[in-house]
Amino acid sequence: MGFVLQPFNAWPTGVAARAGFGMVVVYAGNADRRVCHHESATYHALAQRLAFIKGYEFAGEFDSSCAYPGTLYFVPSDTFVTLEAAHRLGVRGDQDLFGGVVPFPFIATKTITHPLCDAGAQAPEGWSRALAQRLQDVVLPGFSAFSVEDARKAGSILLEQGAVRLKLANGIGGLGQWVAADEDELDARLKDLDAEEVARFGMVLERNLADVATLSVGQVRVDDLLASYCGTQQLTVNNAGQEVYGGSRLIVARGDFDALLELDLEPGMRTAIAQACRYHAAVMQSFPDMFASRCNYDVAQGVDDGGSRYSGVLEQSWRVGGASAAEIAAFGAFRADPSLNAVCALTSETYGDGAPVPDDADVYFRGVDERVGPLTKYARLEPYADA
Incomplete structure (x- = not known):
């Protein structure tokens, strides 16, 4: 269990990169969205950790003029919004990327x-x-x-x-x-x-809705590792005084949603999981050509103006998201300890100078972003009590 609480720079070296076997690359393919410095740094940090888990080399930003040896595994900044764009890069299934591919832009x-x-x-x-x-x-x-x-x-x-x-x-x-x-x-x-x-x-x-709780439900696959999770999101105040995403706390189980549902979960969380699974199945049925290795669904639970209580999926994410650092940290723990079946994984995004960072945190950005100002982003793991 010692590995679970270690930051990335203290991860064990038992999974060494196999030169020429494969490379992990970051791919910034959406020309419509200008990526911030902190987002770019996050993509690179998470790709580096995925390379470690896969036993691949980390090759930085994808360069179309480069002849890469071995297999390429992509960490795109956005969902691929056409099948053709993905196929041109050799992305033809969920083992080729951390994210997803959809046939039309609106699906993303x-x-x-x-x-x-x-x-x-x-x-x-x-x-x-x-x-x-x-x-x-x-849905709502x-x-x-x-x-x-x-x-x-x-x-x-x-x-x-x-x-x-x-x-x-x-x-x-x-x-x-x-x-x-x-x-x-x-x-x-x-x-x-x-x-x-x-x-x-x-x-x-x-x-x-008022008195809203935003829950996260998701599933991620990397090679032979499959993990399913549920959890809650928190808000924070950015440097402009706006309420924005501030992090997630996830319960991550090794395996499919059946493994997650075997854990001691609150009824509202079980409702969110059921809704997310039905949402996922409906989308895949409607667009059978799409595929994804990373699926995340935000579920809102709250009360409307008339006092009626609602629970419904707000949106999906088939790309690197706010919870991805927690997902990948959990994968690192599962890869290192085959007997580990569940873990708590947390992410935090804190604005302003001097944000405190726990000793066991894996920091993937700490600095001043040109658009959002000073920001600290990290992930950490805790043992799951009922694991």
């Missing part, structure tokens, strides 16, 4: 979660109306929209039952969201949006 965003407001609403290429029917029992009441006018219609329908949360499809970490309590606030929020951006990326409007 939160717009996949909800239906359109009516039959005449704008929709992107590849849109599946059948998916909305499969998901309706496991809401709509996806690809025009400002459709968003106004969707918002008006939802306002009949209470406040509405508006979310841009390309917003991450809790940013790009607003709440409208009435038609005037809805119009004011929509007026400020870029119509071309809404048409290109889409947005989501859904029932706003």
